[in-house]
Amino acid sequence: KQLCPSWRPLQDEAGKALSDEDISAEADTFMFAGHDTTASGLAWLLYNLAQHPQYQDRCRQEVQDLLRGRSLEDIQWEDLALLPFTTMCIKESLRLHPPVTAISRRCAKEVTLGPGQVVPKGVITLLSIYGTHHNPDLWPDPLVYNPLRFSPENCKGRCPLAFVPFSAGPR
Numbered sequence: 001k002q003l004c005p006s007w008r009p010l011q012d013e014a015g016k017a018l019s020d021e022d023i024s025a026e027a028d029t030f031m032f033a034g035h036d037t038t039a040s041g042l043a044w045l046l047y048n049l050a051q052h053p054q055y056q057d058r059c060r061q062e063v064q065d066l067l068r069g070r071s072l073e074d075i076q077w078e079d080l081a082l083l084p085f086t087t088m089c090i091k092e093s094l095r096l097h098p099p100v101t102a103i104s105r106r107c108a109k110e111v112t113l114g115p116g117q118v119v120p121k122g123v124i125t126l127l128s129i130y131g132t133h134h135n136p137d138l139w140p141d142p143l144v145y146n147p148l149r150f151s152p153e154n155c156k157g158r159c160p161l162a163f164v165p166f167s168a169g170p171r
Contacts (some may be wrong), residue, residue: 037099037166044097045090048145055147059086088147094165096145101130103167129164138162 011017018026049056062085067075080087104126111119119125134142139149139162148154161168 040097040099041090041094041165045093048093048096049089052145055085055089055145059083059089062086085147088150091150091163091165092145092147095133095139095149095163096143098129098133098165100166102126102128103164127164129167132162132164135162 049059062083066079066082104124106124107119107121110121113119133139136142138158
């Protein structure tokens, strides 16, 4: 603090200072999210595409069309939006093989789930991402690799929390 006059403690969205434990948890999250999940996600994507050459060919063609007449150095972040089928394949791989299989959250307030079903404030809950991604009520034929589940028409009406490969909500 004395060596850096502009030093301020790290804060959350509400302006509350983060504890050393909070900072450590955030660093662990970034390290895990940035390395292990990326490696796992890419490995499963490559596996699934190798198992389904028709989807691999379609992804290859989509990427070749994007790159036609361009050098790799010209690729921009915005170009990812021009790869809709490849994106669907990535999402389907993450649905089948989520890098984060479960998450826990402490309820910041009482949550009513339904008549007579209340989760009290302070309770730690556990959500099985793997279970959610394989729930046949949400995903017909949940063990089948089908990227078209993520086409715009098939996404309509689906709860956004039915697909949460890396977690959701505040930690």
